[in-house]
Amino acid sequence: MAETIGDAAVPRMLVLARESRGLTQKQLSTSMSELAGGATTSQGFVSRAEAGQLPVSGERLELYAEALGYPSSLLRTNKPEFGAGVGLVHHRKRQLTTAGDIKRIHAVLNLTRLQVRSLMADVPARTTVPIPHVEVDDLTTPADAARAVRAAIGATAGPLESAVQLLEHAGALVLSRELLTPAQVDAGTETVPVDAVSCCPAGEDPLVLLNTGTPAERQRYTLAHELGHMVMHQVPHKDQEKQANAFAAELLMPATLVRTDLSGGQLGIPRLLELKKQWNVSMWALLRRAHTLGILSDWRYRSLAVEMSTLGYRTNEPDELPPDTPAAVEAAIAWHLRHGRTIDDLAARAGLHVQEFTRLYLAASPTSTSPDLAADPVSPFPSPVRTHHDR
Structure with missing residues (x-):
C-alpha cells in the first residue's frame, strides 16, 4: 500500500x-x-x-x-502495517511482560520498521545472501536448518565472530532499542524477559530490535534465536520457541565442533569462562549445550548452575564480551549525509523530531557521519561474515 x-x-x-x-x-x-x-x-x-x-x-x-x-x-x-506474526516478539518469560508492554513493543517495532524503510530508500542495494527457508519436520531438525544457514553464508567451521554481521549479511537490519528493563536470568534456564523483537514482512528486509542493556553474550544468542524464526517458521506453532533455541545452539556452537571442547577434562567454571571467550557465547549457553549434548549429567548440570548462581553469574558474568555492533542502518545514514541530505531531512523521512532521530540513530554511533564509513559508493555495507578460523 x-x-x-x-x-x-x-x-x-x-x-x-x-x-x-x-x-x-x-x-x-x-x-x-x-x-x-x-x-x-x-x-x-x-x-x-x-x-x-x-x-x-x-x-x-x-x-x-x-x-x-x-x-x-x-x-x-x-x-x-503488519500484525503480531511469526517470531514477532521473542518471549523467554512471558509472565514478566504485561499486555501494555507487548502493545508498546509491537508499536515500537512497527514504527521502527517504517522509519528504517524510509531511511533505506534510494540507498545502493546491499550485498547479501538470501536467508534459506527450511521446513522442520520428522526428517529435518532445527540443527539441520542451522547447518544450512552456515553453509549458505560460507561459515562452515569455527565460532562465529559476529552474530550481527551474520544477520546483516543475510539481509536483515539490526538496531538496539529500549524494549524492557533486563531482568535476572533464572539459574541454568532460558527464562528471561524480552531480549529482542523481530519481523520478516514479505518483500522487505527482516528487522530485529535488540533490547538495550542486555549483555552482549546474551544478545548473540538472541540474534541467532530470531534468525531461527526467520529460517524455520513461516507458520506459527507451539514448538517454535524450542526449535529456535535448538537452532541458535547449533548455529553458535555446532555439536561436531563444540563437543570436543566441552568434553575435554572436568567441565567447571574456569573451563566455561575460557570457552566463553573462544565461542563468543555466555557461560550459561555453554553449560546448557553441554547438558543437551549429554556431556553433563543432570546432577552435574544442576551443581554447576547452583555454583554459578552463588558466584553472582546469573546477572553479571565475568569477562563480558565486547558489544556486537550493528552497521547496516548506520552505513545507510552515512551514505545519505555524504550525498547532501541533512539530519533534518532524514528525521523528516523517519517521521521523527530531530532530537529523537539523533538519539535513536546517531547518538550511539558518532562515526555515523564519518566520510570514511561506507566509503564504497556502490555497496556501503559490511563485508561477509567471518568465523574465527578465517583470521
Missing part, C-alpha cells in the same frame, strides 16, 4: 504513536488537556479518534502530535 499524507490524522497511526509511548488513552487525554491550558480533551475523544469516528486535523492535530512527541506529518501518513 502506498504511503500518502492527508490533512487529517490516520486513526491507526494515532494508536501506534500512543502505544509506542506506553500511554493509555486516559494518560494521553490528560496530557493534551494540560498542554491546551485548560481546554479539556476527554478520554472519549481519544477513543473515538482512534476508532476513526472523529476527524483529527488543524490545531487539534498539532496538539495531539505535541502530546505524543511526534511530528504531525507522521500521524497523517497512511503507512502499511
Whole structure:
C-alpha cells in the first residue's frame, strides 16, 4: 500500500504513536488537556479518534502530535502495517511482560520498521545472501536448518565472530532499542524477559530490535534465536520457541565442533569462562549445550548452575564480551549525509523530531557521519561474515 499524507490524522497511526509511548488513552487525554491550558480533551475523544469516528486535523492535530512527541506529518501518513506474526516478539518469560508492554513493543517495532524503510530508500542495494527457508519436520531438525544457514553464508567451521554481521549479511537490519528493563536470568534456564523483537514482512528486509542493556553474550544468542524464526517458521506453532533455541545452539556452537571442547577434562567454571571467550557465547549457553549434548549429567548440570548462581553469574558474568555492533542502518545514514541530505531531512523521512532521530540513530554511533564509513559508493555495507578460523 502506498504511503500518502492527508490533512487529517490516520486513526491507526494515532494508536501506534500512543502505544509506542506506553500511554493509555486516559494518560494521553490528560496530557493534551494540560498542554491546551485548560481546554479539556476527554478520554472519549481519544477513543473515538482512534476508532476513526472523529476527524483529527488543524490545531487539534498539532496538539495531539505535541502530546505524543511526534511530528504531525507522521500521524497523517497512511503507512502499511503488519500484525503480531511469526517470531514477532521473542518471549523467554512471558509472565514478566504485561499486555501494555507487548502493545508498546509491537508499536515500537512497527514504527521502527517504517522509519528504517524510509531511511533505506534510494540507498545502493546491499550485498547479501538470501536467508534459506527450511521446513522442520520428522526428517529435518532445527540443527539441520542451522547447518544450512552456515553453509549458505560460507561459515562452515569455527565460532562465529559476529552474530550481527551474520544477520546483516543475510539481509536483515539490526538496531538496539529500549524494549524492557533486563531482568535476572533464572539459574541454568532460558527464562528471561524480552531480549529482542523481530519481523520478516514479505518483500522487505527482516528487522530485529535488540533490547538495550542486555549483555552482549546474551544478545548473540538472541540474534541467532530470531534468525531461527526467520529460517524455520513461516507458520506459527507451539514448538517454535524450542526449535529456535535448538537452532541458535547449533548455529553458535555446532555439536561436531563444540563437543570436543566441552568434553575435554572436568567441565567447571574456569573451563566455561575460557570457552566463553573462544565461542563468543555466555557461560550459561555453554553449560546448557553441554547438558543437551549429554556431556553433563543432570546432577552435574544442576551443581554447576547452583555454583554459578552463588558466584553472582546469573546477572553479571565475568569477562563480558565486547558489544556486537550493528552497521547496516548506520552505513545507510552515512551514505545519505555524504550525498547532501541533512539530519533534518532524514528525521523528516523517519517521521521523527530531530532530537529523537539523533538519539535513536546517531547518538550511539558518532562515526555515523564519518566520510570514511561506507566509503564504497556502490555497496556501503559490511563485508561477509567471518568465523574465527578465517583470521
